[in-house]
Amino acid sequence: MLRILVLFLVSFNLLASTIEQEYPQEIKQLKIEISETNNTLKILNNRITSSLDSNKEVVNQSRDLIKAVNESLRVKTVQNKQILNAFEKAKDMTAQEVDLSLSLEPDEYGIWMNFASALLIAIGSITVTFLILKRTLAKETEVQLKGLELNLQEETKLSNSQMLTQLEVATEQNKANHLLKMAEFRQAWINTFRDYISVYIKTVITLIDFHTVESSLFSSWDILKRAERARDRFLLEKNAEVKQIRKEEYKTEPVTNRQKLTNSVRDKLLIQASSEYQYFVENVANAKNGFRKYKTEFRDLKDLRSSIIQQKTRIILMHGPDRTKIESLIIERLNNIEEYLMFNSERTFLLQGNVTMVHEFIDDLQHSVQDMLKIEWNKIK
16 A cells, blocks of 8 residues: 555656656746736736725625635635645655656646636636626716716705895895885985975065065166166157158158168267257166165075076976976966066066965965875875
8 A cells, every 4th residue: 555655656756747847838837827817816806996995885796706706716726736736746756866667648638627717717707897897887877977967956956946035035125225215215305395495485585575675775776767768768759750750751852771871870869969868868877876876785686586596496397297286286386476576577666466476375385385295205104
């Protein structure tokens, strides 16, 4: 039995020596390929590990698959290492210089089959793992994209809802601000209109009192107006009388137009040089000299009248073109007051009847303004 065992070991040693001698390149190539396979598996393992970090479920599935592949490769690696160890032991036994002359046929076919099996298993494992990872990552990417799309849609809806809410709030605030501004504008308009009416009535009353207080002014002014009217009336009558005389003369003795113009100028000069006309001129001059003493009072009268006209214009311009009935009544009363104050009359004295009518128009104006302001106050409320 021992002899058989020794004989088997010597035969195996010779076989290993023969294989190593006959196929040194193949064995070296096999070691290199196994090393490359291990390196490839290590790189793949690193890539798979880094890729699986993003998804725990995929990592668990791939980890089980890699463990199975590693286990298969570990088994094949152990087998290959056993073969190599056997080769190494055979090589050591050759070093002991055992002289046996047994020759065994090397199992070349088995070696190549083992190598091919290991290579196919490694390639298959890599391919299957790659396909599984690719499909899993594609599904995960699709799920993530759908999730992102849904999140984007939700955020878009939320943003639109917030924008609509903010727009509605801004619109309501704008309406409230607009109403507030309109109320403030109406309040300012009411205050301004009330001040204008008050100042206008005060100025009218002042003008009426001015006629009473400054009666000497109006007397002197009346004297001047009467003297001017008498002078103008005398001049008009004399001119008409001379024209009639000249007309009768031209009927009997026709003259040229140049002669007519000369005669007309001569007649006017003769009239102005007559003592009667000079009497009227002297009366006007005396009246003007007497009126000059009231130059300051007369300027105050003009200022009062212009102030009344100015305030009336302001009040009218505060109304729009489309006036209401009460606004038209207010403007009508303003015109009535100006008419009875005789701004456009030749009279110098203010008649007592006119004063009474002006006071009645002022009362009507006040009532109309109160009614109008009440309407505006209701609009503000």
